[in-house]
Amino acid sequence: MGINRNVKIYVLTLFLFALLLLGYFVHNIISFGLIEKYGLYNILGIILISAITESMGIYVSKDVVVSTTFAVNAMATVLYGPEIASLISIGYLLRVLKVRGRIYHIFNTSIYKTIFNFSLFVLMVGLSGVVYRLYMGSVGDIIFPKVIFGLLIFLTIFLFLNSLLIGILMSLLNKVSILTVISQDIKWGIPNLIALSVLGLLMAVVVKNWGMATLILFLGPLFAVRYAFSLYISVKNMYYETVQALMKAVEAKDSYTRGHSERVSKYVELIARELDFSETRIEKIKMAAVLHDIGKIGISEGILNKPGRLSEEEYDLIKSHPEIGYNILNEVEVLKDISYYVRYHHEKYSGGGYPTGISGKEIPVEANIIAISDVYDALTSDRPYRPAMTPERAYHIITVEEAHYYNPDVLNAFKKAFAKHRKEFEHDR
Numbered sequence: 001m002g003i004n005r006n007v008k009i010y011v012l013t014l015f016l017f018a019l020l021l022l023g024y025f026v027h028n029i030i031s032f033g034l035i036e037k038y039g040l041y042n043i044l045g046i047i048l049i050s051a052i053t054e055s056m057g058i059y060v061s062k063d064v065v066v067s068t069t070f071a072v073n074a075m076a077t078v079l080y081g082p083e084i085a086s087l088i089s090i091g092y093l094l095r096v097l098k099v100r101g102r103i104y105h106i107f108n109t110s111i112y113k114t115i116f117n118f119s120l121f122v123l124m125v126g127l128s129g130v131v132y133r134l135y136m137g138s139v140g141d142i143i144f145p146k147v148i149f150g151l152l153i154f155l156t157i158f159l160f161l162n163s164l165l166i167g168i169l170m171s172l173l174n175k176v177s178i179l180t181v182i183s184q185d186i187k188w189g190i191p192n193l194i195a196l197s198v199l200g201l202l203m204a205v206v207v208k209n210w211g212m213a214t215l216i217l218f219l220g221p222l223f224a225v226r227y228a229f230s231l232y233i234s235v236k237n238m239y240y241e242t243v244q245a246l247m248k249a250v251e252a253k254d255s256y257t258r259g260h261s262e263r264v265s266k267y268v269e270l271i272a273r274e275l276d277f278s279e280t281r282i283e284k285i286k287m288a289a290v291l292h293d294i295g296k297i298g299i300s301e302g303i304l305n306k307p308g309r310l311s312e313e314e315y316d317l318i319k320s321h322p323e324i325g326y327n328i329l330n331e332v333e334v335l336k337d338i339s340y341y342v343r344y345h346h347e348k349y350s351g352g353g354y355p356t357g358i359s360g361k362e363i364p365v366e367a368n369i370i371a372i373s374d375v376y377d378a379l380t381s382d383r384p385y386r387p388a389m390t391p392e393r394a395y396h397i398i399t400v401e402e403a404h405y406y407n408p409d410v411l412n413a414f415k416k417a418f419a420k421h422r423k424e425f426e427h428d429r
Helices: 005-031 034-038 040-055 069-080 082-086 089-093 111-136 146-174 178-210 212-251 260-274 279-290 294-298 312-318 321-329 333-343 365-379 391-401 408-420
Strands: 097-099 102-104
Touching (some): 005 034, 005 082, 005 111, 040 069, 082 111, 111 146, 212 294, 279 365, 321 333, 333 365, 365 408
Antiparallel strands (some): 097 102
């Protein structure tokens, strides 16, 4: 986690609120004798199960881990209330994750990352549990269908707090729109948390009737859920590895492409965020940006690496690469959507581009974002026939001299992204 002053203040503020809430809960635990009421071994058993489920977490990206601990959260809230359920956060501190052969635990993880996630657990589970108890009137009694509505309320508060608090963090780290993170998190989280809520309720019913020892029986279903999700992540990773392999094939032929596609992908993301694209849409357009020159694989190296200017016939061959790329990607089911962005990334908003000459709204917005990013990187890169331009000169050409080539919304987003992330629009040449 790249730590700046605002992030530190935010994380430490959350930690303070979490400690205050935890202090209130500990006071209640002592005052109402909740450890004696529910049993020390039962409570330790829940913490152990949560540590196991946290250790079963799957990294879906560099900083995002998904686990099945929510089912344990739901069970503990239904049976014991927010005070005991909040102690599940200790399970996070005890987790041991293995990622690509390396073991991660509390002692080799960023202190701010640990503090943030611990605080997140306490606040989400604690506050959601308080609202659940207010609705139910008490805890421990599993009355249908009231308990189902209670869990839906618990899930809603939990997901909202998770999305909001992570959204604020992401906006501080990456200047990502909070609403974008919230909408994406909720869209992804609802079906997953509903499934885990059902499992959590089933766990609560079994434990209430047959005791805490039966909780061990649910490790099987929890492992099954984890395995199913790990398969999904594996397929997704294979997808990305296939993309990388395709681009390496192009880079082997075209020296200019080396590094170009990665930079275009970076610019594309910055522009797309200014347009408030969802994370899923950003992921697709970044993939298209990485593959936008894949069609060059069908053009001879002599033309691609020619030191001088191209003849008209050679340029016509170069202009065929969007169509070649489209034909390659359109044959792959998971790449069909982005194949159109690749096909039209040399079209101009005012018309006269290639390969089809379409204009205006006929051009997908994603294709125009790739176009403006592609041109910017080309202008700021050394070419055989001219030296690289300065970022300011390239910016002037795109926004003034050739502004009519681009969708006005995309052009405006490019201007905002360039102003906000000036250093990101530089690269080593």
